[in-house]
Amino acid sequence: MALRNSRTTFGAVAKFLHWIMAALILSNYVFEQFMHRLAISPLKWLFYDLHKSVGLTVLLLWALRLAWRSFSPAPASPSTLPAVQRTIARASHVLLYVCMLVMPVSGFIGSKAGGFAASWFGIVEMPDLFGKNDAINFWAEAVHTFTAYGLLALVCVHASAALHHHFVRRDAVMARMLPGTISRNGWVPDEPVRR
Numbered sequence: 001m002a003l004r005n006s007r008t009t010f011g012a013v014a015k016f017l018h019w020i021m022a023a024l025i026l027s028n029y030v031f032e033q034f035m036h037r038l039a040i041s042p043l044k045w046l047f048y049d050l051h052k053s054v055g056l057t058v059l060l061l062w063a064l065r066l067a068w069r070s071f072s073p074a075p076a077s078p079s080t081l082p083a084v085q086r087t088i089a090r091a092s093h094v095l096l097y098v099c100m101l102v103m104p105v106s107g108f109i110g111s112k113a114g115g116f117a118a119s120w121f122g123i124v125e126m127p128d129l130f131g132k133n134d135a136i137n138f139w140a141e142a143v144h145t146f147t148a149y150g151l152l153a154l155v156c157v158h159a160s161a162a163l164h165h166h167f168v169r170r171d172a173v174m175a176r177m178l179p180g181t182i183s184r185n186g187w188v189p190d191e192p193v194r195r
């Protein structure tokens, strides 16, 4: 599998970044449940630290992913898709990228403005930008919560659309984001998948 994206399919780097980021983001929703629900204890703080560290990892990968994307542009949507669907897909991907940035940044700002520490796995301590500030803390937390629900809804639609393409329309949209699919089923780029 090529590292770079081709004209019609995602390469190994884009696939790896897509799936690792999806796993980290979804894990953070689970960690948040633990940090929210556990009684005050060292375990609760451990989940806070884990949530913040995983979130900051997402921020780092986000920057790498966009840098890689500008070096190796994403393939165009298959020409079998109507123009309106291609536009919706593109717009939803832009929104996903925006949410993937807003989540860690608002979480980091909210934590710092609330007077709490935020570090990356205890290795890199995030800088104090403005000290404790209740107004910034309030708005950053509001943005964090609002975007969290928005992102979750968007991901549900996004994943449903991908599964619909794969199992109902049986086209190449999902196949080109899956590891190794193309060599496995002999898919001819830009044509419906032969399965």
Ligand code: HEM
Pocket: 024, 025, 026, 028, 029, 032, 051, 052, 053, 054, 055, 056, 058, 103, 104, 105, 106, 107, 108, 109, 110, 111, 118, 141, 144, 145, 148, 149
């Ligand atoms: C991909 C990144 C992230 C995701 C998906 C995520 C998701 C969430 C969710 C779903 C909540 C619960 C919101 C609510 O019900 O009010 C939450 C709360 C929280 N997040 Fe994140 N988060 C991310 C990154 C971060 C980062 C980087 C930090 C800090 C450095 C952070 C700090 C917090 C804190 C402190 C809370 C609790 C706020 C409170 O006590 O009300 N998050 N996060």
Ligand code: HEM
Pocket: 018, 021, 022, 023, 025, 026, 069, 074, 077, 089, 093, 094, 096, 097, 100, 155, 158, 159, 160, 162, 163, 172, 173, 174, 175, 176, 177
């Ligand atoms: C937190 C979860 C997820 C996020 C944030 C996310 C985000 C994204 C983004 C931004 C793209 C566009 C890539 C680009 O053009 O650079 C993309 C593509 C894609 N995603 Fe996800 N995704 C998530 C989960 C999923 C899941 C669960 C599935 C499948 C069940 C999925 C299937 C796909 C597919 C098939 C594509 C390629 C679409 C195409 O061929 O144009 N994603 N995703």
